Amino acid sequence: MTNILILGAHGHIATLARKQLLKDSDARLTLFLRNAKRIKDADSKRETVVDGDAANANELADAMKGQDVVYANLAGHNIEAQATAVVTAMHTAGVKRLIWISTLGIYDEVPGAFGKWNHQMLDGGYLETYGAAAHVIESSDLDYTVIRPAWLSNEDSVSYELTGRNDAFKGTEVSRKSIADLVTKIALQPSQHVRESLGVDKPGTEGDKPSFY
Template structure:
């Protein structure tokens, strides 16, 4: 399998890259602004860096050549999301994993839901919902990851998921766990197709994350 990572310089993307290199024989295309300066190749036979902006349709289409699956680390740019979706559709690349945030379906109950909305802001949540709508209205076999509040803890890869339409559970999750989930999806993309998953750490149903 050949995987394109858009936003490859991000923390989660770097963890995903390392995990895929260590635990599979997949090839990776690492796409990032100033990627040559920000990224280092550890396996020249399996990695390629592309300097680019994923709002640039021609660059994205070129990066998609020979690609089987795409991980999009950032959906903040609606133009970028639309560009990626349209480029994938025209290139007949179907598998998209995209990282978003919790709360876009008003699915977070109780005190934590109120805290989250206060911290993120209604406008920010609605913006992320628009990005999700673009993806969900596409022909792609997408998996949207609605991530709760992130922190780092080496070795902690515990995650749980909730489906769209279910109440969101969990106030925090490690970036390492998110990387593990993304890895798991790449091993069985069909099993996760057309889903929007709430992602959190088990047993963290609190009013706010432990680090706040």
């Protein structure tokens, strides 16, 4: 039985991944978040809810004990500090496998007019901090997978393609449900995509910007 720790467990993608993991596997989940009372539907037989701060390496290390996979769906201006705390805590707890959600554009890998638009929308504190956080993860000795979604939609479908770290990004958008599906597949088959950074988009969505802008 796989033990999976979800950091930022109240987030939209994390919630979708959590429900899919419960449905598609017998994995046991630890749900780590600020204000744990926000999760009101935990399955007491398979889920443990932990109230904690993802920038606190000691709290993280306690939650990581006995875990097989850490899935981090974190956000905020201090994302680099959170990344540093996650790496430190994983070393302390002796856990190697990490799935880390980032964003497109951190390597300036988005070409053309969409790349320019993406910079206009995300420069000035977002791309820079998320890029710095990804650098912390990629500079570690962890068995990480960095996931770089295109602009996120709430479309109720799963359709996505992957690009590598050194590939040009393709489409402009992807559903949160698709990212949750990718996270679930990697968490349940953790030998996949080790030490890779994956761009994720919905095929056929190339353009100057996402359809919902």
